Amino acid sequence: MMAVEDVSLGELRRRTSAKWRTHPPDVLPLPVAEMDFPLAAPVAEALHAAIGRSDLGYASPNSGLAEALAGFAARRWSWQLDPAQVTLAPEVGVAVVEVLRLLVRPGDQVVINPPVYDSFFPWLAEVGCQLAEVPLAQTADGWALDLEAMESAFRDGALVHLLCSPHNPTGTVHRRHDLERLAALAARYGVVVLADEIHAPLVLPGRTHHPFVSVSPEAARHGIVFTSASKAWNLAGLKCAAIVAADPATRRLVQRLPAELPWRVGHLGVLGSIAAFQEGEGWLEEVLGVLDHHRHYLAELLTARIPAIRYRPPEASYLAWLDCTALGLGDDPSAVFLARGRVALSSGPSFGRPGIGHARLNLGTSRQILAAAVDRMANAIDGAPTSEPTGVRRTRR
Numbered sequence: 001m002m003a004v005e006d007v008s009l010g011e012l013r014r015r016t017s018a019k020w021r022t023h024p025p026d027v028l029p030l031p032v033a034e035m036d037f038p039l040a041a042p043v044a045e046a047l048h049a050a051i052g053r054s055d056l057g058y059a060s061p062n063s064g065l066a067e068a069l070a071g072f073a074a075r076r077w078s079w080q081l082d083p084a085q086v087t088l089a090p091e092v093g094v095a096v097v098e099v100l101r102l103l104v105r106p107g108d109q110v111v112i113n114p115p116v117y118d119s120f121f122p123w124l125a126e127v128g129c130q131l132a133e134v135p136l137a138q139t140a141d142g143w144a145l146d147l148e149a150m151e152s153a154f155r156d157g158a159l160v161h162l163l164c165s166p167h168n169p170t171g172t173v174h175r176r177h178d179l180e181r182l183a184a185l186a187a188r189y190g191v192v193v194l195a196d197e198i199h200a201p202l203v204l205p206g207r208t209h210h211p212f213v214s215v216s217p218e219a220a221r222h223g224i225v226f227t228s229a230s231k232a233w234n235l236a237g238l239k240c241a242a243i244v245a246a247d248p249a250t251r252r253l254v255q256r257l258p259a260e261l262p263w264r265v266g267h268l269g270v271l272g273s274i275a276a277f278q279e280g281e282g283w284l285e286e287v288l289g290v291l292d293h294h295r296h297y298l299a300e301l302l303t304a305r306i307p308a309i310r311y312r313p314p315e316a317s318y319l320a321w322l323d324c325t326a327l328g329l330g331d332d333p334s335a336v337f338l339a340r341g342r343v344a345l346s347s348g349p350s351f352g353r354p355g356i357g358h359a360r361l362n363l364g365t366s367r368q369i370l371a372a373a374v375d376r377m378a379n380a381i382d383g384a385p386t387s388e389p390t391g392v393r394r395t396r397r
């Protein structure tokens with residue numbers, strides 16, 4: 001297994017980001033979508049080099065990030081995006097909110113597909129739009145967009161669909177034919193599809209990511225893609241994301257975004273993202289191998305320790321969506337795991353109503369921490385005491 005996996009809990013506890021500082025040190029933290037692996041070497045080198053040059057001013061409009069993203073998109077997804085279609089933003093959240101401000105007025109309807117990334121709720125609240133919730137459908141093949149229900153929501157007047165592709169928290173990679181049908185519906189009803197594709201570089205073996213605007217001419221006309229290197233290379237704190245508008249009409253819309261937006265992008269984020277997209281694929285491949293292993297290892301751990309949890313390994317990214325309803329731990333099992341097991345997962349209900357009785361676990365860590373987390377969850381259910389992962393000294397409370 002790769003070196004990235006060797007990071008110890010002692011080292012991780014020296015980190016100061018939200019994941020590591022939200023809970024007291026006796027809690028094993030597995031919420032927040034960032035991975036525990038050390039930075040990709042090319043990214044670390046680019047950041048060190050910038051600091052060495054005292055190069056911490058504003059991000060340049062001619063940084064080369066759009067070209068780096070285009071190269072990555074062509075190699076990974078055969079997506080021929082023109083760098084002229086790219087606009088930078090500080091993060092996907094700010095980008096989606098600013099684009100929504102141009103598309104909807106308070107009270108207008110925006111479709112989302114719960115259980116879905118919990119920040120979608122406050123983003124939409126920031127704009128004042130109304131939620132039209134169309135839950136994902138559960139099929140024999142996993143979760144999928146419920147396209148009939150989507151059509152009803154579009155027919156009932158929704159103006160925008162905020163698509164999560166791949167889908168957080170279920171790890172679903174939307175199938176090409178579903179995206180094509182979605183695009184056809186968007187065209188029929190005049191809906192704009194905002195495709196949050198931040199997890200796309202993390203699609204795991206067995207599935208293929210289809211950038212929304214690349215699936216059909218209608219999708220190109222009616223979609224806007226939001227992406228970033230931040231999830232795949234753990235650069236969330238550097239504040240850099242990209243908006244891709246593939247059609248003249250969506251480009252005209254994006255040109256109406258606040259002129260200050262690119263000035264709010266982090267310069268280190270731009271430099272780190274260029275390094276990630278241009279030179280970070282070797283590291284990414286290693287990480288995908290680890291995550292592929294971990295998604296199945298978690299299934300083994302749960303079968304051995306907590307077989308009542310229902311879990312379908314994700315098709316993308318490092319988030320495991322756990323159906324804990326059979327455990328009878330109430331609406332929010334993460335509260336019980338935290339209080340009794342001292343292990344922090346993300347709260348299921350924060351992802352919307354279908355998240356009741358669920359919790360989300362972050363697989364982007366070491367094998368030892370994963371095993372310790374399941375141990376703590378099992379102890380929370382049995383009432384047994386918790387312990388730190390083997391070989392790691394317990395941090396003083």
Ligand SMILES: Cc1ncc(COP(=O)(O)O)c(C=O)c1O
Binds near residue numbers: 033117164198
């Ligand atoms: C689907 C999705 N979109 C966006 C974000 C956040 O991105 P940003 O920090 O660029 O706003 C996350 C973070 O976990 C996410 O899972």
